[in-house]
Amino acid sequence: MADPELSPAPARRNRLFAVVLTVLGFGAAIGGLGVLLDRDSSSDPGVPPVTGERVALTFGATAQPFAPDRVCDVYVVPVDGRSEGLAARLARALPRRVPVRACVTPSFRLDLAALDHRREQLDGVVVADQLSLAFQMARGIAPATVLGVTALDMYSSTFAADSFDFGVAKRFPQNQGFAAIATARMGVDEDLFRRLEVMAMRYVGLLYFGLPESSSPTSALAPSIRSLEELDLLQPQFSVPPPSATELMAARKAFLSKK
Structure with missing residues (x-):
């Protein structure tokens, strides 16, 4: 079933959470994922296709970027x-906007x-x-x-009819959230970073x-x-005025207490 906190407003039912059951290395203790998509239905022939060779040319440094003793929010x-x-x-940038310990891996x-390989995405x-x-x-x-x-x-295989996605996110019952954000269609320079920051704040608000x-x-929680035009209407904040650090920490505490 859809997570009620992350379900769309009644007038926007066309964007949904799909609940996926998965079994990872930790067995049945980890499962019940909510999938959130932010997508555009238009194609852009100017975006380079993603091939195995292109992925290999941009490979990251490690298959395990998380240090067991490094604790971040x-x-x-x-x-x-x-x-x-x-x-x-x-x-x-994130800790300047919200009370989180953010670290890059x-x-x-x-x-x-x-x-x-078929879609080249x-x-x-x-x-x-x-x-x-x-x-x-x-x-x-x-x-x-x-x-x-x-x-x-x-793109997202959950909503394969859409040509691409700005972001996909999953939330686990243990209050873990995982999001992938793609900048390929976000432009360049400061425009790109502003759009990325909006998407990041969106997922911090929903998942953290x-x-x-x-x-x-x-x-950012719209x-x-x-579309890119709709993304450009948004600000990297949750409301105007934005909630205080005290209010956000109270929201985090309440979120963690939910079963």
């Missing part, structure tokens, strides 16, 4: 070598199972799965939010603080982001 993971600088900048060596569902498995192998079921950032184009989606047309 939000882990920002470059999913390819090209995204290392963006991920580091994002990890510095070494770049993640993506397994080629995440590549859909990464499957964001598989990317999120690979991040979750790597994290849980290092940190078990410790509560945390992991944001993967890739420069490669991405457990906030509901917002009816505000400029909130019910859906279906």
Whole structure:
């Protein structure tokens, strides 16, 4: 069933959470995933196709970017070598906006199972799965939010009719959240970083603080982001004025207490 906190507003039922049951290395203790997609239905012939050769040229440094003794609230993971600088900048920016300990990890060596050779795109569902498995192998079921950032184009096999996705996220019952964000269609320079920051704040709000989606047309928690134009309407904040650090910490505490 859909997670009620992350379900779309009644007028926007066309964007849904698909609940997926999975068994990872920790067995039945970990399962029941909610999948959140932010997607655009239009294609862009100017976006380079993702091939095995292109993935290999941008391989990250390690298949295990998470250190067992490094504790952060939000882990920002470059999913390819090209995204290392963006991920580091994002990890510095997030604590200026919300009360989280954010850290950047070494770049993640993506397994080629995440590549859909027919579509020439990464499957964001598989990317999120690979991040979750790597994290849980290092940190078990410790509560945390992991944001993967890739420069490669991405779609979701859960909603395969859509031509691409800006982001895919999953939430585990143990208050772990994993998101993959693709910057391939976000432009360049400051425009790209602003759009990335909006998507990152969106997933921090939904997955770390457990906030509901917002009816505000400029909130990063808006019910859906279906185009680059809609993404550009949003600000990297949850509301106007933004909630205080005290309010956000109370939201986090309440979120962790839920069963």
